[in-house]
Amino acid sequence: MTIFTAEHRQLMQMLHPGRHQEYSDVLTSLGSFMEKELLPLSPKLDSGDEPIDRPRSALFAQGMSLIPFPAQYGGLGLPFSVYAMAVELLGTADASVALSVEIHNAVAEGVLRFGSEPQRERYLGPMITGRRLASFALTEPASGSDAGNMATTAEKRAGEYVVNGSKMFITNAGEANVYLVFAKTSKGPSCFLLEPPSAGLKFGAELKKLGMRGSKTREVIFSDCRIPEENLVGEEGKGADYAKAILHGARIVVAALNVGISQLAYDKALAYARQRHAFGRTISDFQLVREKIADTKTGINAGRLLYLYASRIKELGGDYSSEASQAKVFATEMSLKACDDAIQIHGGYGYTTEDIHRHWRDARLLTIGEGTSEVLRMLISRRELARAQ
């Protein structure tokens, strides 16, 4: 299969008429690499027979994480929409690797936007080349999207912060060698860069998940964990604002990831519907199967346009928080329906064959992770009501 298709190319042309060829070349090459080196490994990543390290490192070596970052830090300086589309392609090739890389890049964006110049020098280059793997430690056992209510504390003592508490459902935890940690100081939620190994930093056992099984998810536990003062990111008390800002960008990318998952489920369902016979004809001849094909294709295109729309606003420097959330809510919910319909089209094989229901299991995370649909609907409505005033 071809991951970067003529449809993607056409959208790049519409978005970036002057430089679409260059961007399409980048995405064609990346898509070709993913088709041959990652897509065939995906079932093994899901079953645990292939560790994520090697394919993820190979992807970093190709330059996946360089795409949206400035040339002065070694990046390619390409538009965010090119990066978002690259994540869509990665979501098609393997959702777990896409999740791991997307979180990693979200941390890199946080360092770029809110870190000091010495922090950028120390962390950004190694992160975007993949020499350092990053993890985003925000969610806690008793607080998810409610970042202001975090229980993890950071007490300033003699030139360092002493962190106590724990973080839950942390992607890349245990593997990463830099963590963006959110903890409350006397001034409120704050943000730190933590490099393991560090006394007082421990990890829980790997969590068993419904999907996204290739990526590692663990609890991160801090017991008098010491972070040097210079590793405070930005200002004390502004951590919740930084987290929100980082997540707005990440939501665009998560939407793209889900469009990618949906595309693969759709391609498989379409191929199966065209070859499976019932009552003397292929099941693609039946009207109710055609309805599923039509609705899924429409949903994929709508999701793609929504994440590209939010990307374009971000590129142009506008407020994209509502559009990013819209893209995520729509694409993640669309993806569940698309993957569910792909199972339905496959009939009994859909329920029993890992290769088909894996896509639904992967997609299922993302109406929850990085902002639940419920919270994002609140955010969208709040933003739209404010805009109307």
Next chain:
Amino acid sequence: MKIAVCVKHAVDEAELKIGPGGSPLLAGAAGKMSTFDKNAVEEGLRLKAAHQGEVVVFMVGGTESKKTLKEALAMGADRGVLVTADTVAIDALRTATMLAAAMKRSGPFDVVICSEGASDTYTGQVPPMVGELLGIPYVGYARKIEIDGKAAKIERSLEDSVESVEAAVPFATSVVSEINDPRYPTLIQIMQASKKPVEELNGEEIAPAGSRRGVEVLSMSSQPTARKHVMIDGSPDEAAAKLLDALSKEGVLK
């Protein structure tokens, strides 16, 4: 060592659609570097790494085919030569004539590497023609190339055997896909490829066609493939025996 590699901007067979009459819909079809040409580029780069020198990529095509040349440059070739021509209207000999004329202008080359055939038309005629037109030995279907000074040892992958031959440098060759695993250019290499030099030559100017009338393709259609259906009846034991017998006759079971 000066190494010339020939590439083709071929129809992307993965995206090719077949029309109602069975003819491929070539107008507007997406293109890409011919699959096996990546092996040719890779072999050129491998030889350069071993012997120093320069890899120059040659291609006959229109402006839409530049992305294939750029891909070869991204893989690591040093410079490109695009011979502009309407590829739909020319045959293999015309293509080879233009490639050889372009190589004579920027040569001489120690090694000329093509792939065994294009992934769309797969005539396999251009590589030996280029060798002949340049007046150098041609060794086709190479699966291994070792060069020591002015002599090359080449393993040829034939239908049922492997043939080892020696050739004097300079020589032309075509490579098979098993010769290597082509590298993927990194995104940085792709971005930098557009800064590498590409010379554009007019095919008609460097190799006038004159009055020669080439091979014309009158029609093209896909070959219908019929699957063999064998119905086996009888009791389960009888059917199993018949199935074993049928599979043995087909050579599936030995």
